Amino acid sequence: MISEVFRKGRDAKEASYVLAAASTAEKNQALAAIADGLVAHETDILAANAVDLQRAKAKGMASAMVDRLTLTKERIAAMAEGVRQVIALPDPAGVVLDEWDRPNGLHIRKVSVPLGVIAIIYESRPNVTVDAAVLCVKAGNACVLRGGSEAIASNTALAKVIRESLAAAGLPADAVNLIEDTDRALVKELLTLRRYIDLAIPRGGAGLIRMVVDTATVPCIETGSGVCHVYVDKDADLDMAVKIVENAKVSRPSTCNAMETLLVHRDVAQAFLKKLAPVMKADGVELRGDDEACQSSAMKAASDDDWATEYNALIMSVKVVGSLQEALDHIRRFSTHHSEAIITENKATAAAFQAAVDSAAVYVNASTRFTDGFEFGFGAEIGISTQKLHVRGPMGLEALVSYKYLVDGDGQVR
Amino acid sequence: MISEVFRKGRDAKEASYVLAAASTAEKNQALAAIADGLVAHETDILAANAVDLQRAKAKGMASAMVDRLTLTKERIAAMAEGVRQVIALPDPAGVVLDEWDRPNGLHIRKVSVPLGVIAIIYESRPNVTVDAAVLCVKAGNACVLRGGSEAIASNTALAKVIRESLAAAGLPADAVNLIEDTDRALVKELLTLRRYIDLAIPRGGAGLIRMVVDTATVPCIETGSGVCHVYVDKDADLDMAVKIVENAKVSRPSTCNAMETLLVHRDVAQAFLKKLAPVMKADGVELRGDDEACQSSAMKAASDDDWATEYNALIMSVKVVGSLQEALDHIRRFSTHHSEAIITENKATAAAFQAAVDSAAVYVNASTRFTDGFEFGFGAEIGISTQKLHVRGPMGLEALVSYKYLVDGDGQVR
CATH class of the missing domain: 3.40.605.10 (Aldehyde Dehydrogenase; Chain A, domain 1)
Incomplete structure (x- = not known):
């Protein structure tokens, strides 16, 4: 039979x-x-x-x-x-x-x-x-x-x-x-x-x-698993960065295009986290930082597992980096190749980030939440591919x- | 380690x-x-x-x-x-x-x-x-x-x-x-x-x-496995068909784009096989036919396994069909979705064959041997895909x- x-x-x-x-x-x-x-x-x-x-x-x-x-x-x-x-x-x-x-x-x-x-x-x-x-x-x-x-x-x-x-x-x-x-x-x-x-x-x-x-x-x-990063560069517009990070984390945390990890350049870490922390607190987001992030702003310490975790929840890991290259190295190690964003006013840094990051969608000064068939203008979506064969992204x-x-x-x- | x-x-x-x-x-x-x-x-x-x-x-x-x-x-x-x-x-x-x-x-x-x-x-x-x-x-x-x-x-x-x-x-x-x-x-x-x-x-x-x-x-x-068919339609130019079948089978039988099975319409089977048999004999090709092919021309009987076999050798199976649909049904059952050809002067039949056959390359009045990166003009070839995802054909x-x-x-x- x-x-x-x-x-x-x-x-x-x-x-x-x-x-x-x-x-x-x-x-x-x-x-x-x-x-x-x-x-x-x-x-x-x-x-x-x-x-x-x-x-x-x-x-x-x-x-x-x-x-x-x-x-x-x-x-x-x-x-x-x-x-x-x-x-x-x-x-x-x-x-x-x-x-x-x-x-x-x-x-x-x-x-x-x-x-x-x-x-x-x-x-x-x-x-x-x-x-x-x-x-x-x-x-x-x-x-x-x-x-x-x-x-x-x-x-x-x-x-x-x-x-x-x-x-x-x-x-x-x-x-x-x-x-x-x-x-x-x-x-x-x-x-x-x-x-x-x-x-x-x-x-x-x-x-x-x-x-x-x-x-x-x-x-x-392979579709839809998303450990997405936002990197706030030293040349970022910090107010824009707060708006984008908040949107990427909070607007719909259960989706695969929501961000999980914030990377922030050392030169602006303290100033940025000071702006970000009260916004995140008001939104009910738990922050988990590396040593340096914890020194800059009061937050829970991140464990090694945090960097690889897709929370799908109001939790965000935070890491301070010393350079674009350090941000890229972290993304290479932990990204699921879905969506990453850089916030910067520096066009050369933006272009270097877009060239180096191996993900389906790489944003400059916009929220990772736009990785979506409708937002891209496709009029439909059957999923988001995180592999490179046949079709990538929405x-x-x-x-x-x-x-x-x-x-x-x-x-x-x- | x-x-x-x-x-x-x-x-x-x-x-x-x-x-x-x-x-x-x-x-x-x-x-x-x-x-x-x-x-x-x-x-x-x-x-x-x-x-x-x-x-x-x-x-x-x-x-x-x-x-x-x-x-x-x-x-x-x-x-x-x-x-x-x-x-x-x-x-x-x-x-x-x-x-x-x-x-x-x-x-x-x-x-x-x-x-x-x-x-x-x-x-x-x-x-x-x-x-x-x-x-x-x-x-x-x-x-x-x-x-x-x-x-x-x-x-x-x-x-x-x-x-x-x-x-x-x-x-x-x-x-x-x-x-x-x-x-x-x-x-x-x-x-x-x-x-x-x-x-x-x-x-x-x-x-x-x-x-x-x-x-x-x-x-x-998935690359390169090829049980390729040539279908000689009732409206075929039989001399052209002999030339194409000979080329598809004989020019390099070890390649995946060589033909393995000839399908021939009943209306022209006897006339076509009479032209083809001496050419194949001169080329040293062994023919294996279904009952009707064996009646039309002296050849060995094909077993059920023959239709699914990629000979990679000077052997060719031959089947007589009563209609385009019967040819399509056989191809659907036994093709490896590599290359198939129809020989016909009838444009409507040619278009119907091309629309219905689910293979990487579907030929009208040409040899299956052209399925090749260089013959297609790509200037290189890393293989021939017989699957449908990402890349198909050469x-x-x-x-x-x-x-x-x-x-x-x-x-x-x-």
């Missing part, structure tokens, strides 16, 4: 051929049907969500987690609106990226094409089910979704609406497949199903990402296509 | 920062020094190669393998000439790929950057040591090379010349590192050294590629770079 993962992988692959051949109009029609379907079936979706919520509360799930899991009429309307925004985006597949003639008369076209079947592994937020499915379909891909067991009833209800809407619009329901069996062993099967899966994308915390990267033999994209629809070469001849041989 | 792999990976990472900051002129100077060094040290290189050859002959290595392993004065001169050709290619790093302004005033630049440290795992051809090192350096990457144990003396001599030439030109010798310990366990260590290795590329046969893909937790690119220098976003602000917060 074949497993659910194998069967759905195989069905997704068959559907992917149909999706790849579908026109932009056909795909957009299906997306419109999904948006309408979500609103039309909101009662069913909320009923399923209530089952998940009841189980979560019975298990004593933390309230932040319960909030992530919760759907409301407004949240369903927002999901539907998100789908309609994707309709408006340009189709990333079928674009002639380049073309040229060879001396032997061959004409070569490089054309963007869907990847095929994409596996998405995610945690407790049911809206990822809709987001991921819709972005995959827009780019002409089929997908196999594996969400967290906490959200299984919600995800099953959402996947049902999506599949019925696809079929009603004339595309195969099997373009979107949810693994309903919550046995963890199935994740490994999915991540090694090279026969049918073209790409795996994890969406979630550091543990999930690490597990996917370690387990997958299918190509995968992943829009172009992350979900590959290309092939179409070569036209009239009898050429070699 | 740290292992050779860990130490060289770490040293390569340190060197990669210097390489990434090196100018195009500095990198080209180092390449010129390598070209000169190869010629200047040809006596040492040939002496080392003689050690490998003696061991190979003592072990009774097959003559084709011995030929791959053999270096001569002419082959060393050809290697040096190959290095000089790479100097002439444009630098793929440091290119502003895109830039735009956001409504909040942020200016975003997308700039190509080296990948960092690339591991190359290869077999018995010592020229790969030079090719791979030179392409990595040109793109600003450091590399860790792991060649076959049969070529260890040759590779060690070549790596010594390369490292000395780099140092003489003012770049770090550690930009190019050869693993000298031939213990197979070190390959696994290299392929899981996520801390230092940004990309692994296998260059060799199907067994090596499979091992790398299964073992690696670092990102890797990989030139652009396969060896990533990009990062440089974002300039004046105090923006979110």
